[in-house]
Amino acid sequence: MRSTAAEDYVKAIYHHTEWQPEPVTPSQLATRLGLANSTVTEMVKKLAAAGLVHHRPYGAVELTPEGRRLAVRQVRRHRVVETWLVERHGYEWDEVHDEAEILEHALSDRLLESIAASLGDPERDPHGDPIPAADGTVRRPDAVLLADAPAGHEGAVVRISDEDPAMLRFLADAGIALDARLTVLGVKPYSGSMQVRALRGTVDVGPDVARAIWLAA
Template sequence: MASPAVDDYLKAIYAHTEWQDERITPSQLAGELGLVPSSVTEMVQKLAAQGLVDHRPYGPVALTTAGLRRAAAITRRHRLIETWLVREYGYSWDEVHDEAEVLEHAVSDRLLDRIDERLDHPRFDPHGDAIPDASGRVEREPFVLLGLAPVGHVGRVLRVSDRDPDVLRAAEAAGVEVGVEVAVLAPTTIDIDGAPVELPSAASGAVWLSA
């Protein structure tokens, strides 16, 4: 079943376990996609029948090898397009997600390869999420969530979640960018170049640092 809806499901399942180990449940998947649980349950059953996910009633959902391959491919499309929009067209990192959601289903493989070449094969998107290569492989270093990092921890910002545009805008205004080195003063307070920076409370669950 080749459809944007299937790709969106697989991409959401893939993203859920990138920065933590717990598998996604159907109810979490429904919340992520903004759908009613009954619709999600029906689609998960269809995906399982096609060999794209493993799922037992009332249990979590996991990608099969085939599902992982397809999820990595659509995730690669999405993140390459986000990177392209930021670098080439001046989009801010809180604007690109919705645009990429539309374009990822329309861009041809040939154009995607040209975009990849134009950007010199980037490994990470503007938010710090890894861009799978053409074979689906990703590179990621050990990480810790800001809210779980001990006081005094020093690390580089690896990722700022794109789930909340307000957090992205606040992070950008405070100079919190991917690659910046920070020291943790509190769950939502960091030090950048000797200056304390207070972030919104939601940042404790949205910013990842190198471990």
């Protein structure tokens, strides 16, 4: 089963568990994909019948080994394309996701690998997500979520979630990008905002932002 829909589903399942251990539920999957719960339920049944996922009624959805291979293939395609658009075509990091969603399904394997080679076989995309190697190997950096980092923790930014383009623009304006060094100063009383010291000075980030940034552990 190699339809565009199946590729999008297994990729979404993979994304959910890439940086945290909890498996995805059908309702969470529906939210991530912007689809009705009933639509997702029917597709999950088809994926299970095709051997791409494990799913019990009312339970979580998990990839089978075959499903994971397909997901990693699509993740590689998506992230190579994102990197190509930023490095060769002048896109900003908040502009590439939707373009990559289209192109990842259209490029031949030969063209994709040619693009990857022309970029020097990059190991991460513009947001710090690891690009799986052509053989499916994935090397994820040892990282801690900013929201979980204790006061005094200092480290380089290794990953920023790309789910909210507006947040990416806010962080760029604040001087927070990949490889920027941050020092956690602590959480402000009552407001819940986390204070971090960046190159341009102290920045207050809300809980949603703190859950979207990973620092080197």
